[in-house]
Amino acid sequence: MKVAKFPIIIIVICFAFGIVLNQYLQATPLNTLLCSGFCFLLVALTYYFAQKDFLQKNYFGASVLLTTLAIGALTYALHSDRNYDKHYTHFVKDRNVLIVGTISERLKPNAYAEKYYLKIRSLDHRDVFGKILLTVPKKEFPKQLKAGQQLYIHQELKPVPNLRNPYQFDYEGYLEKQQVYHQLYLKPQSFRIASQHYNFDYYVERYQDKLLNSFNIHGFPDATHNIIKALLLGQRQDMDSEINQQYTDAGVIHILAISGLHIAILYAMLLLFLRPLIHLKKGKLIQLLAVLGFLWSFAVLSGLSASVVRSVVMFSFMSLAQYWNKSANMYNAMAVSMLSILLLRPNFLFDVGFQLSYAAVFAIVWLQPLFRNYRFKNNPVLNYCIDLVLISLIAQVGVLPISLYYFHQFPSLFLLANLVVIPLSSFILVYGIFILVLNFVWPSLAILLGKLLAFSIALMNDYIAWIASFDGFTLKEIPFSFPLLLSMYLLIVTAVLYGCQRNYRRLCSILISAFLFQITLLFSVTEHRDTEEFIIFNNKRSTLFLHKTSKEIIAYTNDSLQQDNPNLKAYQRGNFNRQLKILPFQNVAYYKQNAILIVDSLGIYNLEEKPEIVVLTQSPKLNLERLIAVAHPKQIVADGSNYKSCVTRWKATCEKAKIPFHATAEKGFYKIN
Incomplete structure (x- = not known):
């Protein structure tokens, strides 16, 4: 079946291009509205001159696609929070301000802090809106915050840090696409928890907790409980980092993210259970409403992630098409679901899960019919295995370029992993929902039958750990632009x-x-x-400088284990795995005939020649005013290994002496071209 036969797909592609275009242009709603109005006028004129004949007049079709692109740009502009006067970014000041906001969502924590999205309601008694990233240290605040809790905070809003080191994950860009532009690191005595807001976020988290806490009667280990949270409701915040990495290395990380696979299983299960309803009067309508109600309730409870929303919207359109006795063509279902999602949440287009999900589904729908002849009669088990292998291969081909671009690795044993994990995880999902119901209606039976659930999850984890143990079969650090x-x-x-x-x-x-x-x-x-550069990295635990020439990359460091440094690996990968040489750093380096003075913790330096740049590392004890007076450097750089108090003091000294100062902990790496 030819994809080009479905014009809705071309329209959706143009709409998506409009979103991408305005993401870079940042045009205002007024400008995009004027552009869309002009395009609508152009469509009317071309329609008039084409005499209502779309197929014979190509310029009418071109004007429709141009209008669709303009509407995509307009949609992005209308959903961009910073385009509105009441967005908090228009009132941010470089001082402590009174912030009133409510906890919106708990994010994945790290070893030292919990992270949340905070919806701002007021800034210095001015009504505003928007959300920020809130980091809460576990040591000072061991109790987790709950959605809907209102906080009064008196601190300074800090911008999200930019790229700390070259070729690393752009956290600032990622949060910007989530419309998060500032962050707060919560300090003791700077806030208080006020009243509880019973809003949508509160009720979603409340019922999520109620469902997941029902499994506490089983006494499952944390690893088992966290897999249940991920599979049933998409809650991956507390997943063990080692288990998460094993799923990634085995090529089955998609199992832990509720996606089309999970929704398809639930959809099939619902149709099976509700099939007797079609014999009743208006039974098909009741079945339709029950399916849509369950799917959307599940989507809300799972947090309305991009992959869940995409899958639920697609199966909703398929259900409606079947109810109206229409041919539920998958190409149209995908296109309409994508258009519906992007009209309401255009930023979903930049979500990696959203991109992977659509790429995998499109590949399966497009390529699977080509392999229908590779089946055996009267052998359903063998046919199931063949379908499983083919679908895994097709999906992997569909997402391969995106996976290489974002994750820079390829799990070559993904087929071996999926052959066991997909059917096993499907059973765990269906059986887990059954146990979830029993937790409320018959707890004693749930505890008895729950042992099989725990055994299945442990079996899946052990199998994935075994697959991931073959580290040589996972190709890592693949350069891909x-x-x-x-x-x-x-x-x-x-x-x-x-x-x-x-x-x-x-x-x-x-x-x-x-x-x-x-x-x-x-x-x-x-x-x-062909490029040559000298880079001072923002490396916290040790000193790391790097000189890239046309032949090799030379890293200067005082760390004997620097070969495993993720910053150095990312740089080498970004330069397509150029030859790397690691040398101990000296107190003087040279780049293009310019001397670079490096002052370490000993605070000893030699001024035989005048340095262009002075680099301070490992918190040296020195009189910076005296060094500036003697050396007259043009730039002073403090890397990430220095104490924050030292950096603050040096910054004030440089401002007084009118010398440019660059702290990598604040501004990221420093590059000399």
Whole structure:
């Protein structure tokens, strides 16, 4: 079936391009509204001149697609909080302010702190809106905050830190796409908890806790309980980092994120249980309402994540199509569900889970029919295994470029893992919901039958740990850029088209695509090879400098285990795994005939030649005013290994001497081109 036969797909693609375009242009709602109005006028004119004949007049279709792109940009502008006068970012000040807000959502914590989204309601007694990232240290505040709790905080709002080191995950960019622009690290005596707000967030968390706490009667281990929380309601905040990494290395991390697989299982189970209703008067309507009600309740309780919303919206359209006796074409269902989601939440387009979900589903819908002939008659078990293998392969092909771009690794044993994990996790999901119901209606029976649930989860964890133990089969630190992502998708599409129909034209297209991919790879490698730079990293535990030449990367450090440093690995990967040499650092470095003076914890330095830059590392005890007076540097840099109190003092000294000062803990890495 040709995808091009469905114009709704082309419209959705143009709508998505409009969102991406305005994400970079940041056009205001007024400008995008004027642009959309002009495009609507253009559509009316082209429709008039085309004499209502869409197929014969291409310029009318082009004007429709241009209008769709403009509407996509308008949608993004209307949903961008900073475009409104009452957004808190218009009133942020460089001092302590009184912030009134409510806890919205608990995020994944780290070893030292809990993290939440805080919805701001007031800033210095001014009504505002927006949300910030709130970090709460566990040592000072061991008790978790709850959704709906109102906080009064008197602190200074800090911007989300920018990229700390090159080629690392852009946390600032990620939060910006979630419309989070500032953060707070909660301090003792700077806040108080006020009244509880019984809002939507409160009730969602309350019922989530009620459902999940019902499993406390079983006395499951924490690892088992956390898998139940992830599989049943998508709560992955307390997942053990080691288990999470094992699922990632085995290529089955999607099991822990509620996605189309889970919703499809629930959908099939609902249709099976509700099938007797169709024999009643208006039974089909009752069945439809019951299915939609359950699916959307499940979506709300799971936190309305992008993957859950996408799946629930898609199956909702499929249910409506079946109710109206329409052909529930999957291409149209995907396109309409995507358009519906992006109209309400355009930022979902930048969510990695959203992208992976749609890529996997599209690949399955497009490619699975090509393999229908590879089946055996009267052998359902073998056919099930074949379908499982094919679907796993197809889904992996669909998400491979995105996975390489974001995660830079490829689990080569994913097939072996999925053959066991997918059916086992499906059983755990269905059986877990059954036990969940029993927890409330028959606790004693639930405890008895729950032993099988615990055994199944332990079996799945052990199997995944065994797969992940073959570390050599997980290809890691794979360099992959955005142009490579686009060229690889082009190569995949042309290869599939050639496989469907082998002719000269399609053979040429696949050869051109392969050539384009190789040229893109060669250009990416050459581009990084021809640049030379000196970088001072924001490394907290040790000193790390780096000099990249056209031939190699030279790292200077005082840490003997620096080979495993994630900052250094990310830099080497970003430069397509160039040859790396690690040397102990000296107190003087040279870059393009310029001397760089490095002062470490000993505070000893030699001024035989005038340095252009002075780098302070490991909190040296020195008189900075005297050093400035003698050396006259043009720039002073403090890396991440210094105490915060020292950095504050040095910053004041440099401001007084009118010398540029760069603290990597505040501004990220420092690069000398």
